Amino acid sequence: MSADESNLCKRSVEEYHKHLGRSFLFLSSSVQPRPPHKSLHSPTLTVHLRPFVHSYPRHYPRQLDPLPNIHTYLFPPSCSSPPLPCSRRRRPRHRQAMRRGPSSGDIGFDDNAPAGGFRVVGDSGVSAQMMFLGTKNTVFILDKTENNKMTMTTNGITHPAWGTSYDLRTNQATAMQVTSNSFCAGGFSLGDGSYGTWGGNQPVTYNGQAVNDKVANPSGANPYNNADGGRAVRVITPCDDGNCGWQEGGDSLTMAKKRWYPTIEGLAEGNVMVIGGDENGGYVSTFAQNTPSWEYWPKQESGAIHMDFLNDTVPVNLFPLTWLLPSGKVFLQAAYRTILYDIATRTEHNLVDMPYAQRVYPASGAAVMLPLTPANGYAAELLFCGGSNIDLKNSSDGGAGFDVTKVPADNTCVRIRPDDASPVYTDDDNLPEGRCMGQLVYLPDGKMWMGNGVAMGTAGYGNNNFSIGQSYGQEPLYMPAVYDPSAPAGQRFSRKGLSASNEERMYHSTAILLADGSVLISGSNPNADVTDVKWGTKYSVEKWYPTWYNQKRPQPSAFPKSLSYGGDSWKVSFTDKKADPSKVKVVVIRTGFSTHAMNMGQRYLELETSFSHDMATGEITMIVSQMPPNPNVFQPGAAMIFLVVDGVPSMGEMIMIGNGKIGTQPIAAKTTLPQPIAIAAVAAPTGPSVGNKANSTEPETTGGVPDIGSVAKKPSSASSVVTPLLTLVMGVMSSLVWM
Numbered sequence: 001m002s003a004d005e006s007n008l009c010k011r012s013v014e015e016y017h018k019h020l021g022r023s024f025l026f027l028s029s030s031v032q033p034r035p036p037h038k039s040l041h042s043p044t045l046t047v048h049l050r051p052f053v054h055s056y057p058r059h060y061p062r063q064l065d066p067l068p069n070i071h072t073y074l075f076p077p078s079c080s081s082p083p084l085p086c087s088r089r090r091r092p093r094h095r096q097a098m099r100r101g102p103s104s105g106d107i108g109f110d111d112n113a114p115a116g117g118f119r120v121v122g123d124s125g126v127s128a129q130m131m132f133l134g135t136k137n138t139v140f141i142l143d144k145t146e147n148n149k150m151t152m153t154t155n156g157i158t159h160p161a162w163g164t165s166y167d168l169r170t171n172q173a174t175a176m177q178v179t180s181n182s183f184c185a186g187g188f189s190l191g192d193g194s195y196g197t198w199g200g201n202q203p204v205t206y207n208g209q210a211v212n213d214k215v216a217n218p219s220g221a222n223p224y225n226n227a228d229g230g231r232a233v234r235v236i237t238p239c240d241d242g243n244c245g246w247q248e249g250g251d252s253l254t255m256a257k258k259r260w261y262p263t264i265e266g267l268a269e270g271n272v273m274v275i276g277g278d279e280n281g282g283y284v285s286t287f288a289q290n291t292p293s294w295e296y297w298p299k300q301e302s303g304a305i306h307m308d309f310l311n312d313t314v315p316v317n318l319f320p321l322t323w324l325l326p327s328g329k330v331f332l333q334a335a336y337r338t339i340l341y342d343i344a345t346r347t348e349h350n351l352v353d354m355p356y357a358q359r360v361y362p363a364s365g366a367a368v369m370l371p372l373t374p375a376n377g378y379a380a381e382l383l384f385c386g387g388s389n390i391d392l393k394n395s396s397d398g399g400a401g402f403d404v405t406k407v408p409a410d411n412t413c414v415r416i417r418p419d420d421a422s423p424v425y426t427d428d429d430n431l432p433e434g435r436c437m438g439q440l441v442y443l444p445d446g447k448m449w450m451g452n453g454v455a456m457g458t459a460g461y462g463n464n465n466f467s468i469g470q471s472y473g474q475e476p477l478y479m480p481a482v483y484d485p486s487a488p489a490g491q492r493f494s495r496k497g498l499s500a501s502n503e504e505r506m507y508h509s510t511a512i513l514l515a516d517g518s519v520l521i522s523g524s525n526p527n528a529d530v531t532d533v534k535w536g537t538k539y540s541v542e543k544w545y546p547t548w549y550n551q552k553r554p555q556p557s558a559f560p561k562s563l564s565y566g567g568d569s570w571k572v573s574f575t576d577k578k579a580d581p582s583k584v585k586v587v588v589i590r591t592g593f594s595t596h597a598m599n600m601g602q603r604y605l606e607l608e609t610s611f612s613h614d615m616a617t618g619e620i621t622m623i624v625s626q627m628p629p630n631p632n633v634f635q636p637g638a639a640m641i642f643l644v645v646d647g648v649p650s651m652g653e654m655i656m657i658g659n660g661k662i663g664t665q666p667i668a669a670k671t672t673l674p675q676p677i678a679i680a681a682v683a684a685p686t687g688p689s690v691g692n693k694a695n696s697t698e699p700e701t702t703g704g705v706p707d708i709g710s711v712a713k714k715p716s717s718a719s720s721v722v723t724p725l726l727t728l729v730m731g732v733m734s735s736l737v738w739m
């Protein structure tokens with residue numbers, strides 16, 4: 001340990017023990033793997049404490065109190081970790097995690113997975129209204145404040161839990177402290193590897209009644225002991241060992257405006273914009289409680305910045321569909337309107353209207369940015385599928401006002417390339433059936449799982465006699481499909497080899513990609529509180545397995561811990577005698593924050609590659625670029641990386657995109673890749689063998705260009721009368737993608 005590090009360690013431990021001896025309240029702690037950019041002060045363990053105030057009333061929502069006295073302790077990697085305070089002490093697990101190291105004991109592939117089908121693997125503890133993959137092994141789940149069976153005790157008061165961490169290695173959920181009502185919050189990953197959720201709703205009591213509703217709750221009782229989440233920001237640095245928690249409260253974790261149903265969009269500095277929402281919820285927004293503004297987080301002095309678009313799209317403007325584009329502009333879609341937003345000048349540019357249907361909540365179509373690839377020049381193209389053309393002009397925060405369940409969901413799909421000079425929506429293949437609340441989830445092979453949702457009605461719920469339970473959506477759809485964006489038109493949706501789920505996934509359900517290539521699906525509760533009535537509260541956690549799930553997976557040597565924007569190439573190797581290295585892909589996927597049929601931040605990028613191929617041994621070394629030198633293409637923060645060989649992916653690994661900090665990202669020159677090299681084990685003829693291409697040491701050519709792929713396919717035992725010869729074949733492949 002260096003002198004600097006030793007001093008930091010000593011100081012942290014002394015201060016920490018001094019404060020532990022007093023009446024301090026444990027807030028949270030997080031253990032971080034040694035970051036890729038090893039800095040002297042990179043903490044292994046972060047602990048947050050604040051003074052405990054004994055004079056709070058019993059139900060006082062402490063997190064509304066400003067928190068000027070949070071003490072944060074950073075223990076550097078070589079500093080022995082201190083004990084955690086009182087009830088949150090988990091020393092054995094913590095020790096185990098430290099001994100185990102970040103890469104051992106990770107999730108593996110599921111045995112006997114039903115390829116193409118579903119299997120229930122666990123119980124989420126709280127209903128998974130929101131869900132994201134925080135580490136390779138752990139999914140973090142949030143629910144609204146409701147009467148979940150899993151409980152949490154806070155300062156001696158036991159109440160239902162509204163958040164869990166779900167361990168994918170054991171399929172066990174563990175309750176987590178969430179104090180503010182996270183009912184319909186948005187979420188996104190941040191440039192420093194943490195995750196945030198923004199917004200929510202007022203505190204509620206049983207059946208979703210507002211605590212402050214003088215008629216429904218005259219006593220003002222708050223049995224759930226929850227606080228107002230409308231302006232709340234909740235931040236967590238994900239971990240695997242239970243030693244991380246949601247941080248809430250204080251000025252930096254409070255927004256300028258109340259936001260129920262805000263969309264979060266990531267920006268080039270690893271910060272986010274929090275967009276729209278309304279005050280206290282309802283079926284759709286109204287001018288009376290609309291929040292027509294957006295704000296930065298981390299907070300900037302600008303506070304809430306007005307946006308006309310969010311007034312123009314009332315009442316169908318909750319959870320607008322947004323993407324940061326490679327151009328740096330932000331695409332926004334709500335109701336039938338589409339705009340490009342220039343952040344620097346705060347100006348809105350109208351684009352063409354959305355055809356056929358509304359895609360935004362409560363119509364809730366499926367929407368995704370198509371994979372960004374070298375072949376498409378990393379140009380953004382967006383896909384919208386399903387939703388509803390229901391007329392919501394007479395609906396309000398009080399309800400739909402008519403029987404919405406009689407309206408079939410839309411089945412159209414459209415695409416748009418918003419950075420083009422004159423973007424237009426073009427028709428794509430129709431969905432196999434109309435679907436509201438469908439979800440498109442990337443698979444590592446570049447296709448997408450499309451599932452969840454209903455055939456009739458919309459998202460949302462209300463106390464109406466046309467509902468079953470309270471659900472505004474009916475006829476749940478159990479059969480998924482796979483969408484291939486590069487298949488010929490007319491063949492993009494496929495159900496070959498797929499089978500249906502037995503679990504309905506309606507309003508407030510979620511789905512995310514996992515490292516093993518399966519899709520984790522959970523949630524569904526189109527009701528104000530936990531209920532067993534039809535279309536009741538779902539706790540089942542299910543996996544869907546792609547058709548290739550049980551095939552032999554590539555075994556890559558190792559991935560880097562981080563990728564920069566531009567810079568030097570890197571290598572990853574694997575051995576496969578049958579593989580065609582020109583078709584191998586290295587892909588980076590941000591799985592996103594899943595809620596309300598959206599995966600905020602979901603993005604897929606294929607890196608540029610070259611290779612060297614030893615055909616004698618089958619060893620292939622992929623020479624891989626860094627990220628394109630533009631953080632607007634793929635925002636900074638955590639993401640997963642996969643090696644995909646012949647359409648079958650390796651196990652994914654979590655890596656950091658960018659420098660691991662929120663702020664301006666270093667940008668280097670675009671990666672220059674070498675020419676591909678094939679070291680061919682071919683047979684040299686003992687005499688002339690004109691026309692025997694299998695024995696030739698010359699690369700085959702196509703139109704004068706050496707074809708490395710065809711060399712790779714040559715048999716190495718072409719003749720018994722030849723002697724083996726190792727030949728180095730250099731390809732000049734001008735047609736390859738990195739040129």
Ligand SMILES: [Cu+2]
Nearest residue numbers: 183184508596
């Ligand atoms: Cu909701």
